[in-house]
Structures are given as C-alpha cells and as structure tokens.
Amino acid sequence: MRTKKAILIAACLLLGAMLQPFAYAVQGEAIIPGMRLLNLGEPLGQDECAAVTGGDVRMSLNRDRTKLKVNVIDNEYEARLGRIPPKEVFEIDVHNRVVDTQKAPFMPADATGRKFASSGAVTSKPSQFPEGYWSVTSVKPREDKYGPYMISTNAVGKVETYVNDGKGNYNASGVYKDTGYAVHSNTNSFDVSKSHGCLIIKQDDLSRVAGVLKKDREENPKAVQKILVSPPATKKPRRLFGNRDDL
Secondary structure (H helix, E strand, O other): OHHHHHHHHHHHHHHHHHHHHHOEEEOOEEEOHHHHHHHOOOOOOHHHHHHOOOOOEEEEEOOOOOEEEEEEOOOOHHHHOOOOOOOEEEEEEOEOOEOOOOOEEOOEOOHHHHHHHOOOOEEEEOOOOOOEEEEEEEEEEOOOOOOOEEEEEOOOEEEEEEEEOOOOOEEEEEEEEEOOOEEEOOOOOOOOOOEOOOEEOOHHHHHHHHHHHHHHHHHOOOOOEEEEEOOOOOOOOOOOOOOHHHO
16 A cells, blocks of 8 residues: 555656646746646635736747647636646647857847957857747747748857957857847758757748747737747667677
C-alpha cells in the first residue's frame, strides 16, 4: 500500500514539474492547468475567476527546432485553467538556423549592454532563440523580406560581442545579454534561409499564426500569449566499443 502511495505521489510531482512552464498567475500564485484537472468538482470563487490571466494562445517549439505547435485556448476562464481542451491545435514547420558572422547588430537588453554599445562600433555573433517561456509583445505587418508580419517577443538571450577597431578587425569583447528575438519569414528559400537568432516560418504559416494572435487580442485585449522554447536536442554520445557482446 505504501509503495502504491509513493508511486502516486511521485507521478503527481513529475506531472507538476512537466506542466510548470504552462502555469498561470492567479493573484500572484502559480496555477498549473493539468493539476486543476484533478479537481474537477472544486468550485472557483468569484475573485479567483476574475484574477485568471492568459495565455490564450500558447506556442511551443520542439527540441529539434523544426516544429512549432500552436494551441488556441478559449477565453473562458475554465479553458484557461485547462478544464476545457484547446479549441484549435495546429503545427507548422520552423527553423532556427543562425548566420555564422561576427558582424550582426548588437541589441542590448540591459543598461550594462547599452553603455557598452555606446562606447564604439559593437557587433555580435548571433545565437539561437533563447530557452525559456516568453511572451508575445506585438504582431505588426511587414512589407520587407521578413514579412508579411513580425511577431515580436520579450525573449532575452546572450551573444558574444565584438568591437571593430577601424582597421577591419573585430576584437572579441565579452558576452552580453541581447534582445530582439522574433518569429518572422524570409523571402529566401525556407530550406536555406538563416537568421540572426529569430525563428523562421513560411509566409503562409506566418499569416495564419499572426491572424490567430490578432484575433485573440481583439477578443481579449489583456490576453497573455506565450511561446515555450525548450533546450535544443542533443545527440547521444557514441559508444567507444559498442555493446559488451560485441567485444
């Protein structure tokens, strides 16, 4: 009996850890929708109902950074708590291939970086979209090669920086926090295009995602729209001598 109880407790803790990135804030406390499903008969108080906040559109990037899943959540508070399944779920192709250069623009994310950037001709070596649970900050039309929309986020990453000495040399100058990570398209072929760290999706898919985000914001101006970026997949180390039976 004790063994079964211990297994049940361990399973609940594991479920809570897995769903923590998708927790919502209710009066300053984290509410995990998956755990709410275990209490379907629990009534919600008036204050709790009023305090529930987004995200109404939740996106997640797979570890290979090749697929972006979009979950469209109904604005009803029970849907936000995970009691009602998403009203729409779809998956699109994405990539996060980064340009290999030391001359990318440096977009500092804090006062330290801004002070450093103002000291000279500072550039950076792009890095991939940073891991974390980030918010969508804006969805704006674009008519250039990155359009038809630019989906901006509040993601903050870290990049190696360089200072041009005026003689064509780029001297390494340390690692600083940077921002400017977004989801957009590219007029170059999807199979070969690269970015300075942003997620790239096809133009038709970009229009679809932007449309979902804009509609959600129109229905609820306070909607919180999120994107979950997990650590990238790593290859398993190769065995030096194979299996024991191979010796």
